[in-house]
Every structure is written in structure tokens, then in C-alpha cells.
Amino acid sequence: MKKQTGWWVAALLAVPILAQASCESVKADITQKIIQNGVPESGFTLDIVANDQVDQAGGQVVGHCENDTQKIVYKKTSRDDESSVPDSAGSSQDSPAQ
Known part of the structure; x- marks a missing residue:
């Protein structure tokens, strides 16, 4: 019984860690x-x-990660005619409120 309770406690403690997206994976998705x-x-x-x-x-x-302690910042580097970030580049949390 104690082993089973210990596993449940460990699982519950791991959930918040797993829920936080790594910055590199969020950056790759936005890219x-x-x-x-x-x-x-x-x-x-x-x-x-x-x-x-x-x-x-x-x-x-255009995004955030690590429990909203880090931001992902987009910068344009070329001289193309497109001067803004595509609407679908960030997450819904980064979109302006409607």
C-alpha cells in the first residue's frame, strides 16, 4: 500500500514539470x-x-515558455516585402484579445 501511495505522489509531482513546454520545442514549433x-x-x-x-x-x-518566464522574440532579417509576423506564428495566448 505504501509503495502504491508513493508512486501516486511521485506522479502528481511530475505533472507540472511535464506540462511546462521547453523553450527549444516551442521555438521549433513557431519556426x-x-x-x-x-x-x-x-x-x-x-x-x-x-x-x-x-x-x-x-x-x-511571438511565444513564451518555461512557465511564462521566457519569451520568444521574432526579428526580421531580410528585405522582403513582408514586414510582419504571420498571424499563425505564435500561440493563442500571444494573440491580441478580441
Whole structure:
């Protein structure tokens, strides 16, 4: 009985850790969405920055990770006509309220 209770406690403690998305996986997902919307991979960068450094990053926040302690910032690097981030690039939490 004690072993079974111990496993349940361990499982419950692991759930919040598993629920937090890693920054690299979120960044990879957003990268794929931007590329699928026709922006060449060489035409942008995505940087992972701490919340308190977002203003210095000089780009547009398109995602967040690590329990909302890090932001993913999009910066355009090419001179293409497209000057904004595709609407589907970030998560629904990063979209403006409607």
C-alpha cells in the first residue's frame, strides 16, 4: 500500500514539470509555422529572452515558455516585402484579445 501511495505522489509531482513546454520545442514549433506561411528560414530569427529583457531584444514577442518566464522574440532579417509576423506564428495566448 505504501509503495502504491508513493508512486501516486511521485506522479502528481511530475505533472507540472511535464506540462511546462521547453523553450527549444516551442521555438521549433513557431519556426515551422512561420516557414509554412512563406517566410524563408533565412528571413527571420527567433530569440529566447528573459521577461525582463524583452524590451532590449527589439522584436515582436511571438511565444513564451518555461512557465511564462521566457519569451520568444521574432526579428526580421531580410528585405522582403513582408514586414510582419504571420498571424499563425505564435500561440493563442500571444494573440491580441478580441
